[in-house]
Amino acid sequence: MLDYQAILEEIYSSLKKTEDTGEVASYIPELAKIPKDKLGIHLQLITGEDYAVGDALEKFSIQSISKVFSLSKAFQLVGNKLLTRVDVEPSGNPFNHLSLLELENGIPRNPLINSGAIVVADILLSNLKNPKEDFLNFVRELAHDDSINFNVKVAESERETGFNNYAAANLLKSFGNLQNDVDDVLDFYFHQCSIMMNCKQLTNAFFVYANKGKCLKNVLHLTPSQVKRINAIMLTCGFYDEAGEFAFEVGLPGKSGVGGGIVALLPHCFTIATWAPALNPQGNSYLGMQALEQFTTKTKLSIF
Numbered sequence: 001m002l003d004y005q006a007i008l009e010e011i012y013s014s015l016k017k018t019e020d021t022g023e024v025a026s027y028i029p030e031l032a033k034i035p036k037d038k039l040g041i042h043l044q045l046i047t048g049e050d051y052a053v054g055d056a057l058e059k060f061s062i063q064s065i066s067k068v069f070s071l072s073k074a075f076q077l078v079g080n081k082l083l084t085r086v087d088v089e090p091s092g093n094p095f096n097h098l099s100l101l102e103l104e105n106g107i108p109r110n111p112l113i114n115s116g117a118i119v120v121a122d123i124l125l126s127n128l129k130n131p132k133e134d135f136l137n138f139v140r141e142l143a144h145d146d147s148i149n150f151n152v153k154v155a156e157s158e159r160e161t162g163f164n165n166y167a168a169a170n171l172l173k174s175f176g177n178l179q180n181d182v183d184d185v186l187d188f189y190f191h192q193c194s195i196m197m198n199c200k201q202l203t204n205a206f207f208v209y210a211n212k213g214k215c216l217k218n219v220l221h222l223t224p225s226q227v228k229r230i231n232a233i234m235l236t237c238g239f240y241d242e243a244g245e246f247a248f249e250v251g252l253p254g255k256s257g258v259g260g261g262i263v264a265l266l267p268h269c270f271t272i273a274t275w276a277p278a279l280n281p282q283g284n285s286y287l288g289m290q291a292l293e294q295f296t297t298k299t300k301l302s303i304f
Helices: 004-015 063-084 099-103 114-127 131-143 152-161 163-174 182-193 199-205 224-237 240-249 286-299
Strands: 040-045 050-054 254-256 261-266 270-275
Touching: 004 040, 004 050, 004 286, 040 199, 040 286, 050 199, 063 114, 063 131, 063 182, 063 224, 063 254, 063 261, 099 163, 114 131, 114 163, 114 182, 131 182, 131 199, 152 182, 163 182, 199 261, 199 270, 224 240, 224 254, 240 286, 261 286, 270 286
Parallel strands: none
Antiparallel strands: 040 050, 040 270, 254 261, 261 270
């Protein structure tokens, strides 16, 4: 039997000594205010036990981790019709690059890069009665936590500085791959990225992807087929142009966000979330990547 608490404490202790951990995401002014020395890890086993170290209960902006939730809700609503408007191939490019979008006639490479997530946001806007409220309630249901909410200051900060996202949305609109008004789609998108959660809430919300579509309370939210597809997209696209490195070093499906969070999972076994705001050059949490590599190395638990 593995001593998970001791393993997490050993990882935490070794990583807290790291001096050069990268920089916080300063291009979103609200995120630039977060101290870079934060570090939290939370592990949730399928069998119910959970373990935590550090700042695992401090909330942060989940940013692109929210794309997994929006993709899941879109699958719930429109099924595989979603795949006529967004592909499932790795981009090999940073998350905000537009070059492939123009070359490939407005069809984003996958739903986890910004342009793909903007198309998914458009689908949710067209299919939800009260889009922001309904989406937030979906995330709350997955995590079984009604305290989860948007950070309006972060959403506004993104609206004021998100010029690249405006460019992507207008390019999508020019190719006929957005049905709603650009400002309305981006308002939804900026709010979904601003959702505040902690590591424990994230492991609870991602439980559904490790448990064949059933959440912590054993309620079926997604079909096993949808979960398989979402996990595959996370493995190949969840870390943008560092997805191959994450699969190579960590060996788990997962998703990162520029707020410094990473969530990963081993089907039928566990979910794990880390938070460390300082990012590497690819926009992924430097210490989070290190923590998850150490975890799968020490436990010998990965999909490979």
